[in-house]
Amino acid sequence: MLKVQLQNDLKTAMKAVDISRRTVLQSLLAAIRNKEIEKRSRIKEVAGKSDEELRTLSELKDDEIISVIAAEVKKRKDALTLYEKSGRLDLIEKEKSELEILSAYLPEQLSEEEIRIEVKKIIETLKAGPGDFGKAMKEVSARLKGKAEGGLVSKIVKEMLG
Numbered sequence: 001m002l003k004v005q006l007q008n009d010l011k012t013a014m015k016a017v018d019i020s021r022r023t024v025l026q027s028l029l030a031a032i033r034n035k036e037i038e039k040r041s042r043i044k045e046v047a048g049k050s051d052e053e054l055r056t057l058s059e060l061k062d063d064e065i066i067s068v069i070a071a072e073v074k075k076r077k078d079a080l081t082l083y084e085k086s087g088r089l090d091l092i093e094k095e096k097s098e099l100e101i102l103s104a105y106l107p108e109q110l111s112e113e114e115i116r117i118e119v120k121k122i123i124e125t126l127k128a129g130p131g132d133f134g135k136a137m138k139e140v141s142a143r144l145k146g147k148a149e150g151g152l153v154s155k156i157v158k159e160m161l162g
Contacts, residue, residue, distance in 0.1 A: 002065045002066070003029075003059075010025040013025060020094075021101055024102060028102065040055070043057050066106060066145075069106055073103060073106065110144065110147050119140055122143065123157075123161065128161060133157065136157050137154065140153055140157055
């Protein structure tokens with residue numbers, strides 16, 4: 001499980017006194033815990049479960065953890081863009097380092113060409129036309145979740161639907 005790997009990597013970083021890796025992993029695990037708490041409160045509203053059942057049901061699966069990691073990567077990329085515009089070289093290096101650490105936990109990203117091939121297959125399967133952007137995006141997003149950046153996927157779907 002990905003969460004266990006992250007926790008083990010955190011222990012390794014702490015033992016190696018790798019401060020930047022430790023900080024990034026602590027921040028990531030905190031984001032995962034927050035997502036689990038959010039999920040637990042949603043489950044609690046629906047059904048009266050025991051605390052142990054709630055804890056088990058609210059644990060994030062690997063694909064949900066990958067979504068959290070992807071969100072953290074997006075935050076770093078956005079910050080990097082802002083720092084580059086303002087010329088903050090010290091912060092640029094920090095963000096690049098954090099981005100590199102986080103990206104290692106994401107599945108390998110598809111190339112633009114691979115995304116185009118997948119999108120074309122999905123559009124043909126759905127027989128989607130220019131008015132079916134939402135329907136096509138829903139299917140493409142589900143199939144490429146964690147493997148491709150949403151903005152690029154959206155651009156390609158719009159382009160292919162014409």
